Amino acid sequence: MATEVGQKPIVLHIGDPVKWNTELYAQFSKDFTVVRPSLEERQRDQFMKSLKEKKWGNFTAIFRPFWNTGGEMGNWDKELIPLLPQSCKIFASAGAGFDWVNVDILAQRGIIYCNGAAASSESVSDFALFHILATFRNLHWCTSSARDSPAAFQDCHKHGAAVSQNPRGHTLGIIGLGNIGFEIARKAYLAFHMKIIYYDVLRKPNTREAEIDALFVSSLDEMLGMSDCVVLATPASPDGKKLITKERLGKMKVGG
Incomplete structure:
Protein backbone atom coordinates (compact mmCIF):
# COMPACT_ATOMS: atom_id res chain seq x y z
CA MET A 1 0.00 0.00 0.00
CA ALA A 2 1.07 3.56 -0.63
CA THR A 3 -0.03 4.90 2.75
CA GLU A 4 0.37 4.14 6.41
CA VAL A 5 -1.69 1.32 7.92
CA GLY A 6 -5.29 2.43 8.34
CA GLN A 7 -5.06 5.18 5.74
CA LYS A 8 -6.77 5.03 2.36
CA PRO A 9 -4.65 4.53 -0.78
CA ILE A 10 -3.94 7.70 -2.74
CA VAL A 11 -5.16 7.96 -6.35
CA LEU A 12 -3.82 10.67 -8.65
CA HIS A 13 -6.71 11.94 -10.79
CA ILE A 14 -5.29 13.63 -13.90
CA GLY A 15 -7.79 15.76 -15.76
CA ASP A 16 -10.69 18.12 -15.14
CA PRO A 17 -13.47 17.33 -12.65
CA VAL A 18 -15.80 14.55 -13.82
CA LYS A 19 -19.14 15.53 -15.38
CA TRP A 20 -20.71 12.09 -15.68
CA ASN A 21 -21.22 9.16 -13.31
CA THR A 22 -20.88 11.55 -10.40
CA GLU A 23 -22.47 9.13 -7.90
CA LEU A 24 -19.94 6.44 -8.79
CA TYR A 25 -17.13 8.97 -8.51
CA ALA A 26 -18.42 10.07 -5.12
CA GLN A 27 -18.20 6.49 -3.89
CA PHE A 28 -14.76 6.18 -5.46
CA SER A 29 -13.68 9.27 -3.52
CA LYS A 30 -14.85 7.68 -0.27
CA ASP A 31 -12.86 4.52 -0.87
CA PHE A 32 -9.67 6.33 -1.88
CA THR A 33 -7.92 9.61 -1.18
CA VAL A 34 -8.23 11.34 -4.56
CA VAL A 35 -5.69 14.02 -5.42
CA ARG A 36 -6.32 16.06 -8.58
CA PRO A 37 -3.54 18.33 -9.91
CA SER A 38 -4.70 21.63 -11.38
CA LEU A 39 -4.47 22.45 -15.07
CA GLU A 40 -1.30 24.44 -14.42
CA GLU A 41 0.23 21.55 -12.48
CA ARG A 42 -0.51 19.17 -15.37
CA GLN A 43 1.74 21.04 -17.83
CA ARG A 44 4.76 18.83 -18.53
CA ASP A 45 7.54 20.83 -16.86
CA GLN A 46 5.49 21.57 -13.75
CA PHE A 47 4.10 18.03 -13.64
CA MET A 48 7.57 16.51 -13.72
CA LYS A 49 8.82 18.98 -11.12
CA SER A 50 5.97 18.04 -8.79
CA LEU A 51 6.68 14.33 -9.23
CA LYS A 52 10.34 14.88 -8.39
CA GLU A 53 9.32 16.77 -5.25
CA LYS A 54 6.75 14.05 -4.37
CA LYS A 55 4.14 16.80 -4.10
CA TRP A 56 1.26 14.31 -4.27
CA GLY A 57 2.77 11.74 -1.94
CA ASN A 58 3.20 8.04 -2.53
CA PHE A 59 0.13 7.47 -4.65
CA THR A 60 -0.95 3.93 -5.51
CA ALA A 61 -2.68 4.58 -8.83
CA ILE A 62 -3.16 7.08 -11.65
CA PHE A 63 -6.68 7.67 -12.94
CA ARG A 64 -7.56 9.54 -16.15
CA PRO A 65 -11.36 9.34 -16.48
CA PHE A 66 -11.83 11.29 -19.74
CA TRP A 67 -9.64 11.35 -22.85
CA ASN A 68 -10.26 15.03 -23.66
CA THR A 69 -8.40 16.14 -20.56
CA GLY A 70 -5.57 14.79 -18.46
CA GLY A 71 -3.01 14.51 -21.24
CA GLU A 72 -1.52 17.96 -20.81
CA MET A 73 1.86 16.57 -19.72
CA GLY A 74 2.33 14.81 -23.06
CA ASN A 75 3.74 11.36 -23.64
CA TRP A 76 4.49 9.10 -20.72
CA ASP A 77 7.99 8.10 -21.77
CA LYS A 78 11.45 7.27 -20.42
CA GLU A 79 11.77 10.85 -19.18
CA LEU A 80 8.51 10.93 -17.21
CA ILE A 81 7.74 7.39 -16.02
CA PRO A 82 10.87 6.97 -13.83
CA LEU A 83 9.67 9.92 -11.75
CA LEU A 84 6.65 7.96 -10.50
CA PRO A 85 6.84 6.70 -6.91
CA GLN A 86 7.56 3.00 -6.41
CA SER A 87 4.15 2.77 -4.72
CA CYS A 88 2.33 3.35 -8.05
CA LYS A 89 1.02 0.04 -9.41
CA ILE A 90 -1.90 0.91 -11.72
CA PHE A 91 -2.48 3.45 -14.48
CA ALA A 92 -6.13 3.48 -15.60
CA SER A 93 -6.96 5.73 -18.56
CA ALA A 94 -10.04 6.38 -20.67
CA GLY A 95 -9.78 5.77 -24.39
CA ALA A 96 -9.08 2.69 -26.46
CA GLY A 97 -5.48 3.46 -27.37
CA PHE A 98 -2.20 3.39 -25.52
CA ASP A 99 0.05 5.16 -28.04
CA TRP A 100 0.69 8.05 -25.62
CA VAL A 101 2.11 5.70 -22.98
CA ASN A 102 5.21 3.53 -23.19
CA VAL A 103 3.70 0.39 -21.70
CA ASP A 104 7.06 -1.43 -21.83
CA ILE A 105 8.63 1.06 -19.42
CA LEU A 106 5.54 0.92 -17.22
CA ALA A 107 5.83 -2.87 -17.13
CA GLN A 108 9.48 -2.61 -16.12
CA ARG A 109 8.35 -0.50 -13.19
CA GLY A 110 5.69 -3.06 -12.27
CA ILE A 111 2.82 -0.75 -13.29
CA ILE A 112 -0.23 -2.22 -15.02
CA TYR A 113 -1.75 -0.01 -17.73
CA CYS A 114 -5.53 -0.32 -18.18
CA ASN A 115 -7.36 1.37 -21.03
CA GLY A 116 -11.02 1.40 -22.02
CA ALA A 117 -10.45 -1.06 -24.86
CA ALA A 118 -14.11 -1.62 -25.74
CA ALA A 119 -15.63 1.58 -24.37
CA SER A 120 -15.60 3.46 -27.67
Whole structure:
Protein backbone atom coordinates (compact mmCIF):
# COMPACT_ATOMS: atom_id res chain seq x y z
CA MET A 1 0.00 0.00 0.00
CA ALA A 2 1.07 3.56 -0.63
CA THR A 3 -0.03 4.90 2.75
CA GLU A 4 0.37 4.14 6.41
CA VAL A 5 -1.69 1.32 7.92
CA GLY A 6 -5.29 2.43 8.34
CA GLN A 7 -5.06 5.18 5.74
CA LYS A 8 -6.77 5.03 2.36
CA PRO A 9 -4.65 4.53 -0.78
CA ILE A 10 -3.94 7.70 -2.74
CA VAL A 11 -5.16 7.96 -6.35
CA LEU A 12 -3.82 10.67 -8.65
CA HIS A 13 -6.71 11.94 -10.79
CA ILE A 14 -5.29 13.63 -13.90
CA GLY A 15 -7.79 15.76 -15.76
CA ASP A 16 -10.69 18.12 -15.14
CA PRO A 17 -13.47 17.33 -12.65
CA VAL A 18 -15.80 14.55 -13.82
CA LYS A 19 -19.14 15.53 -15.38
CA TRP A 20 -20.71 12.09 -15.68
CA ASN A 21 -21.22 9.16 -13.31
CA THR A 22 -20.88 11.55 -10.40
CA GLU A 23 -22.47 9.13 -7.90
CA LEU A 24 -19.94 6.44 -8.79
CA TYR A 25 -17.13 8.97 -8.51
CA ALA A 26 -18.42 10.07 -5.12
CA GLN A 27 -18.20 6.49 -3.89
CA PHE A 28 -14.76 6.18 -5.46
CA SER A 29 -13.68 9.27 -3.52
CA LYS A 30 -14.85 7.68 -0.27
CA ASP A 31 -12.86 4.52 -0.87
CA PHE A 32 -9.67 6.33 -1.88
CA THR A 33 -7.92 9.61 -1.18
CA VAL A 34 -8.23 11.34 -4.56
CA VAL A 35 -5.69 14.02 -5.42
CA ARG A 36 -6.32 16.06 -8.58
CA PRO A 37 -3.54 18.33 -9.91
CA SER A 38 -4.70 21.63 -11.38
CA LEU A 39 -4.47 22.45 -15.07
CA GLU A 40 -1.30 24.44 -14.42
CA GLU A 41 0.23 21.55 -12.48
CA ARG A 42 -0.51 19.17 -15.37
CA GLN A 43 1.74 21.04 -17.83
CA ARG A 44 4.76 18.83 -18.53
CA ASP A 45 7.54 20.83 -16.86
CA GLN A 46 5.49 21.57 -13.75
CA PHE A 47 4.10 18.03 -13.64
CA MET A 48 7.57 16.51 -13.72
CA LYS A 49 8.82 18.98 -11.12
CA SER A 50 5.97 18.04 -8.79
CA LEU A 51 6.68 14.33 -9.23
CA LYS A 52 10.34 14.88 -8.39
CA GLU A 53 9.32 16.77 -5.25
CA LYS A 54 6.75 14.05 -4.37
CA LYS A 55 4.14 16.80 -4.10
CA TRP A 56 1.26 14.31 -4.27
CA GLY A 57 2.77 11.74 -1.94
CA ASN A 58 3.20 8.04 -2.53
CA PHE A 59 0.13 7.47 -4.65
CA THR A 60 -0.95 3.93 -5.51
CA ALA A 61 -2.68 4.58 -8.83
CA ILE A 62 -3.16 7.08 -11.65
CA PHE A 63 -6.68 7.67 -12.94
CA ARG A 64 -7.56 9.54 -16.15
CA PRO A 65 -11.36 9.34 -16.48
CA PHE A 66 -11.83 11.29 -19.74
CA TRP A 67 -9.64 11.35 -22.85
CA ASN A 68 -10.26 15.03 -23.66
CA THR A 69 -8.40 16.14 -20.56
CA GLY A 70 -5.57 14.79 -18.46
CA GLY A 71 -3.01 14.51 -21.24
CA GLU A 72 -1.52 17.96 -20.81
CA MET A 73 1.86 16.57 -19.72
CA GLY A 74 2.33 14.81 -23.06
CA ASN A 75 3.74 11.36 -23.64
CA TRP A 76 4.49 9.10 -20.72
CA ASP A 77 7.99 8.10 -21.77
CA LYS A 78 11.45 7.27 -20.42
CA GLU A 79 11.77 10.85 -19.18
CA LEU A 80 8.51 10.93 -17.21
CA ILE A 81 7.74 7.39 -16.02
CA PRO A 82 10.87 6.97 -13.83
CA LEU A 83 9.67 9.92 -11.75
CA LEU A 84 6.65 7.96 -10.50
CA PRO A 85 6.84 6.70 -6.91
CA GLN A 86 7.56 3.00 -6.41
CA SER A 87 4.15 2.77 -4.72
CA CYS A 88 2.33 3.35 -8.05
CA LYS A 89 1.02 0.04 -9.41
CA ILE A 90 -1.90 0.91 -11.72
CA PHE A 91 -2.48 3.45 -14.48
CA ALA A 92 -6.13 3.48 -15.60
CA SER A 93 -6.96 5.73 -18.56
CA ALA A 94 -10.04 6.38 -20.67
CA GLY A 95 -9.78 5.77 -24.39
CA ALA A 96 -9.08 2.69 -26.46
CA GLY A 97 -5.48 3.46 -27.37
CA PHE A 98 -2.20 3.39 -25.52
CA ASP A 99 0.05 5.16 -28.04
CA TRP A 100 0.69 8.05 -25.62
CA VAL A 101 2.11 5.70 -22.98
CA ASN A 102 5.21 3.53 -23.19
CA VAL A 103 3.70 0.39 -21.70
CA ASP A 104 7.06 -1.43 -21.83
CA ILE A 105 8.63 1.06 -19.42
CA LEU A 106 5.54 0.92 -17.22
CA ALA A 107 5.83 -2.87 -17.13
CA GLN A 108 9.48 -2.61 -16.12
CA ARG A 109 8.35 -0.50 -13.19
CA GLY A 110 5.69 -3.06 -12.27
CA ILE A 111 2.82 -0.75 -13.29
CA ILE A 112 -0.23 -2.22 -15.02
CA TYR A 113 -1.75 -0.01 -17.73
CA CYS A 114 -5.53 -0.32 -18.18
CA ASN A 115 -7.36 1.37 -21.03
CA GLY A 116 -11.02 1.40 -22.02
CA ALA A 117 -10.45 -1.06 -24.86
CA ALA A 118 -14.11 -1.62 -25.74
CA ALA A 119 -15.63 1.58 -24.37
CA SER A 120 -15.60 3.46 -27.67
CA SER A 121 -16.09 0.58 -30.12
CA GLU A 122 -19.80 1.26 -30.61
CA SER A 123 -19.55 4.99 -31.20
CA VAL A 124 -16.45 4.83 -33.39
CA SER A 125 -17.93 2.08 -35.55
CA ASP A 126 -21.11 4.14 -35.98
CA PHE A 127 -19.07 7.10 -37.21
CA ALA A 128 -17.13 4.81 -39.56
CA LEU A 129 -20.39 3.53 -41.04
CA PHE A 130 -21.50 7.11 -41.58
CA HIS A 131 -18.29 7.81 -43.51
CA ILE A 132 -18.58 4.62 -45.56
CA LEU A 133 -22.14 5.49 -46.55
CA ALA A 134 -21.21 9.11 -47.23
CA THR A 135 -18.37 7.97 -49.49
CA PHE A 136 -20.49 5.62 -51.58
CA ARG A 137 -23.54 7.86 -51.74
CA ASN A 138 -21.66 11.18 -52.10
CA LEU A 139 -23.62 12.54 -49.16
CA HIS A 140 -21.28 15.42 -48.39
CA TRP A 141 -22.10 17.05 -51.73
CA CYS A 142 -25.85 16.88 -51.19
CA THR A 143 -25.84 17.87 -47.52
CA SER A 144 -23.50 20.82 -48.08
CA SER A 145 -25.36 21.97 -51.21
CA ALA A 146 -28.61 22.00 -49.24
CA ARG A 147 -27.07 24.67 -47.05
CA ASP A 148 -25.59 26.62 -49.94
CA SER A 149 -28.57 27.45 -52.14
CA PRO A 150 -31.68 25.94 -53.74
CA ALA A 151 -29.88 25.88 -57.09
CA ALA A 152 -26.91 23.96 -55.65
CA PHE A 153 -29.23 21.45 -54.04
CA GLN A 154 -31.17 20.98 -57.27
CA ASP A 155 -27.87 20.33 -59.07
CA CYS A 156 -26.99 17.57 -56.61
CA HIS A 157 -30.53 16.18 -56.73
CA LYS A 158 -30.36 15.88 -60.51
CA HIS A 159 -26.83 14.61 -60.93
CA GLY A 160 -25.92 12.96 -57.61
CA ALA A 161 -27.19 9.52 -58.61
CA ALA A 162 -24.76 9.34 -61.53
CA VAL A 163 -21.75 9.56 -59.23
CA SER A 164 -23.14 7.54 -56.33
CA GLN A 165 -23.22 3.83 -55.61
CA ASN A 166 -24.87 1.45 -53.18
CA PRO A 167 -22.44 -0.18 -50.73
CA ARG A 168 -24.20 -3.53 -51.21
CA GLY A 169 -21.98 -6.12 -52.84
CA HIS A 170 -18.87 -3.95 -52.72
CA THR A 171 -15.70 -5.00 -50.93
CA LEU A 172 -14.75 -3.32 -47.67
CA GLY A 173 -11.11 -3.66 -46.67
CA ILE A 174 -10.34 -3.32 -42.97
CA ILE A 175 -6.79 -2.59 -41.81
CA GLY A 176 -6.71 -3.90 -38.24
CA LEU A 177 -9.51 -6.23 -37.19
CA GLY A 178 -9.40 -5.43 -33.49
CA ASN A 179 -12.39 -4.52 -31.33
CA ILE A 180 -13.28 -1.44 -33.37
CA GLY A 181 -12.30 -2.87 -36.75
CA PHE A 182 -14.42 -5.96 -36.19
CA GLU A 183 -17.44 -3.92 -35.11
CA ILE A 184 -17.16 -1.76 -38.25
CA ALA A 185 -16.92 -4.89 -40.39
CA ARG A 186 -19.84 -6.57 -38.59
CA LYS A 187 -22.16 -3.61 -39.12
CA ALA A 188 -21.13 -3.13 -42.76
CA TYR A 189 -21.63 -6.84 -43.39
CA LEU A 190 -25.05 -7.03 -41.74
CA ALA A 191 -26.47 -3.63 -42.68
CA PHE A 192 -24.91 -2.95 -46.09
CA HIS A 193 -24.28 -6.55 -47.18
CA MET A 194 -20.68 -5.70 -48.04
CA LYS A 195 -17.95 -8.27 -48.66
CA ILE A 196 -15.35 -8.11 -45.88
CA ILE A 197 -11.63 -8.59 -46.35
CA TYR A 198 -8.99 -7.59 -43.84
CA TYR A 199 -5.29 -7.22 -43.20
CA ASP A 200 -3.76 -7.58 -39.74
CA VAL A 201 -0.42 -8.55 -38.25
CA LEU A 202 -2.16 -11.59 -36.77
CA ARG A 203 -4.93 -13.54 -38.44
CA LYS A 204 -8.10 -13.90 -36.39
CA PRO A 205 -9.55 -17.31 -35.44
CA ASN A 206 -11.73 -19.04 -38.03
CA THR A 207 -14.77 -18.68 -35.79
CA ARG A 208 -14.26 -14.91 -35.65
CA GLU A 209 -13.89 -14.66 -39.43
CA ALA A 210 -16.99 -16.79 -39.95
CA GLU A 211 -19.17 -14.29 -38.06
CA ILE A 212 -18.73 -11.78 -40.87
CA ASP A 213 -17.64 -14.14 -43.67
CA ALA A 214 -14.30 -12.32 -43.70
CA LEU A 215 -11.32 -13.12 -45.91
CA PHE A 216 -7.82 -12.61 -44.49
CA VAL A 217 -5.30 -11.08 -46.92
CA SER A 218 -1.70 -11.43 -45.78
CA SER A 219 -0.41 -8.57 -47.96
CA LEU A 220 -1.58 -5.01 -47.31
CA ASP A 221 -0.80 -3.96 -50.88
CA GLU A 222 -2.84 -6.87 -52.21
CA MET A 223 -5.75 -6.04 -49.93
CA LEU A 224 -5.75 -2.42 -51.10
CA GLY A 225 -5.99 -3.60 -54.70
CA MET A 226 -9.00 -5.76 -53.88
CA SER A 227 -10.99 -3.15 -51.92
CA ASP A 228 -13.66 -0.73 -53.07
CA CYS A 229 -13.40 1.10 -49.75
CA VAL A 230 -10.72 0.88 -47.06
CA VAL A 231 -11.06 1.66 -43.37
CA LEU A 232 -7.95 2.20 -41.27
CA ALA A 233 -8.63 0.81 -37.80
CA THR A 234 -5.18 0.62 -36.27
CA PRO A 235 -3.12 3.39 -34.64
CA ALA A 236 0.18 2.75 -36.41
CA SER A 237 2.34 0.36 -38.35
CA PRO A 238 4.09 -2.29 -36.20
CA ASP A 239 7.50 -1.08 -37.44
CA GLY A 240 6.73 2.54 -36.63
CA LYS A 241 6.68 3.66 -40.27
CA LYS A 242 3.81 5.40 -42.05
CA LEU A 243 1.21 2.83 -42.96
CA ILE A 244 -0.57 4.71 -45.76
CA THR A 245 1.78 6.44 -48.19
CA LYS A 246 1.51 7.86 -51.70
CA GLU A 247 2.84 4.57 -53.04
CA ARG A 248 0.31 2.57 -51.03
CA LEU A 249 -2.57 4.71 -52.28
CA GLY A 250 -1.37 3.92 -55.78
CA LYS A 251 -2.00 0.24 -55.06
CA MET A 252 -5.75 0.83 -54.72
CA LYS A 253 -8.02 -0.22 -57.56
CA VAL A 254 -9.42 2.36 -59.97
CA GLY A 255 -12.61 3.74 -58.41
CA GLY A 256 -11.66 2.60 -54.94
